[in-house]
Amino acid sequence: MIQSFIFSDGRLVGSNLETEALRLVRADKGLVLWVDLHDPTVDEIKAILENVFQFHPLEIEDCATPSSLPKVEDYDDHLFIVAHGVDSTRTEGFNTTEINLFLGKDFVVSFHRAASRSIQSVIERCTRPGGTGNARGPDRIAHLILDSLVDHFKPVTDELRTELDEIEDEVLERDPENELVSKLLEVRSEINLLRQIIRPLRDVVNRLAHGDNKNIRTIMLPYFRDLRDNLIRVDETAANYADQLLISFDLYLSKSDFQANEGIKALTALTALSLPATLIGTWYGMNFDSMPELHSPLGYPIAAAVTIALTAAIWFWCKRRRWI
DSSP: OEEEEEEETTEEEEESOOHHHHHHHHHOTTSEEEEEEESOOHHHHIIIIIIISOOOHHHHHHHHSOOSSOEEEEOSSEEEEEEEEEOSOOTTOOOEEEEEEEEESSEEEEEESSOOHHHHHHHHHHHSTTOTTTTSSHHHHHHHHHHHHHHTHHHHHHHHHHHHHHHHHHHHSSSOOTTHHHHHHHHHHHHHHHHHHHHHHHHHHHHHHTTOOTTSOGGGHHHHHHHHHHHHHHHHHHHHHHHHHHHHHHHHHHHHHHHHHHHHHHHHHHHHHHHHHHHHHHHHTTOOTTOGGGSSTTHHHHHHHHHHHHHHHHHHHHHHTTOO
């Protein structure tokens, strides 16, 4: 699907033009053109990216082939930006969304296969009545898209925070659930995935904030620097979550070892308590005829008394060592 928007001084003056009309708009330097391609067909890609804008074949190939690495490439008349965002909720684990941006002096082209809340929110913001100033330049539109994309990291970090709290509570319970280890590993993989998205994206925005490219006006540099700072904060939050997860995992292992040691102590105490009866019973179970105590009427009471005394002594010793 192709959507196109034409702005003049930040005001929407046209939308969804035909391909030939888009070529005419490109020739008018007083207008700002935004073309959004959502899961386009091969013919739509060729018509817009090749015929209207004549982008480099490698850029078009990067759009057609999903990339796991955010990046920014500087061409003669435009910037090519690959950014990744996440879904705003993580009910079944969050998914990444790739957005490709072509940023020129008087145009911006957005390309994405999956539906993007960031793109949709910026379209609504720029095309609604009274939205003057939101689309005064292509760099402003690009910033709004990236800013909305970064804003969607917050619900993910909030849910990660909730999951970490649940894991801590479960670790500190008397009997943690059996699924705790798999849950720990799942959250760890999600945190790692989040950091793999944020760090390259932070480097991309950092390059945009340096002001080394002619397609980004000086007035927009503070906005991109603020965007970079937000990404740094998200990255630090994810790093803190990773450290907290390791602490929870160490606490879980320590508690598991403690519980195992408690079980070993109990088994050792039971073995020690049964030792006197086992030894004395084994000794007299041999039934040697020459054993004088077998013929004594006091033999059994004496053996029983010795067994009880030794068992009581061992029980008292285990009690003092808190094994039972």
